[in-house]
Amino acid sequence: MLKRSLTTVVSIILLIPVLLFSHTAFFPFAMAVLTLVALFEMFGCIKVEKNLLLTIPLYAAGALLPFIVRYLPDTSKISLGETAVLIFIFLMLYILALLVFTKKKTTCADAGCVFLFAIYIIFGFSGIVYLRDLENPHIYLLILIGAWSTDVFAYLFGVWLGRHKLIPDISPKKTIEGSIGGSIAGAGAFVLTSYLIDITYIGWGYIIAGGILVTLVAQLGDLAMSAIKRQYGIKDFGWIFPGHGGVLDRFDSVLAVSSVMTILFALINILR
Structure with missing residues (x-):
């Protein structure tokens, strides 16, 4: 647990300059x-x-x-x-x-x-x-916040309330209660971030629907990578994040959310 916590802190410290200099x-x-x-x-x-x-x-x-x-x-x-x-x-x-x-x-x-x-x-x-x-340079933050908040709260709710396994053959530790809690909290974080970065002009209905979609896609991405690891008989894809695994272990949900959001906003730009 200490190793995971230290890795999380170091990762956040390294992420800050990436976000601050995202225009370069x-x-x-x-x-x-x-x-x-x-x-x-x-x-x-x-x-x-x-x-x-x-x-x-x-x-x-x-x-x-x-x-x-x-x-x-x-x-x-x-x-x-x-x-x-x-x-x-x-x-x-x-x-x-x-x-x-x-x-x-x-x-x-x-x-x-x-x-x-x-x-x-x-x-x-x-x-x-x-x-x-895009025109609003903060939209990409929805990917990180939507995906990672879903992951974190799914874990916390799973530890706190988890009783029923979600898909034990793929990911034995994930629970239905954790998935529901992560979805609600992740969608809430997505909606709050949308307000803070001022994209409410697209309509609250679209934002709420987007938040729900992002949390579901984030968990799908996580489970898909878990299925691949099971298929090939490995625990983690890499070791670059001690206690967490590799880049694919840490960004599994981010990649799924990024793919879906890129398609959605590309379609919005085409239809405008």
Whole structure:
């Protein structure tokens, strides 16, 4: 418990400058670093870290996309969405080519898992940069507060009131009571933050619905990563956060929430 608490304190201290300098190149750099570490952890889990033909292009995409999201000029002939689609298609075709030309080294199962998880990780962290650079530069905070408050309160309510297991085959310690408590508290934190960062103009109904959606997605992301760890027989993805595991262990719910919120706000911008 002491190790987990110390790691939490140190993580908060390290997070503060990332948030304070989110308007500078330091922010996409931090997201790129997190992306690369998360990819390394996932490749190690799937046991493909030595297949450089498979992993290097994905590392490159993970390092570059946060900067592309921020610095692609508004006057560019190609939009941010089109750029993301092109990257997606290139990686898909590249991995399909590997299946043809390196069939002894790259299996269909490995290629499919790597492509799915890499896209999820890369676009999840890059989505945080996208949301940071919207008209209201504080919207991205909803990802962190919504996801982490749900995690924290689900744990606290689970310890306090937990009696009934949620999905014991995937995550034996999670309870239905903890999930409900985390959802209520997480949605409340989301709504309060929405008020503080002044996005109430979109309507309270949308904000409350968004808060509920975020808490559900956060828990889905957490459970999905737990299912992957069970599938591959590991306890944690990494060790960079002592007592918590790796980047994927700490940001599992954040990646899920970021992906959903990026899609929602992109649609809002298109429909405006």
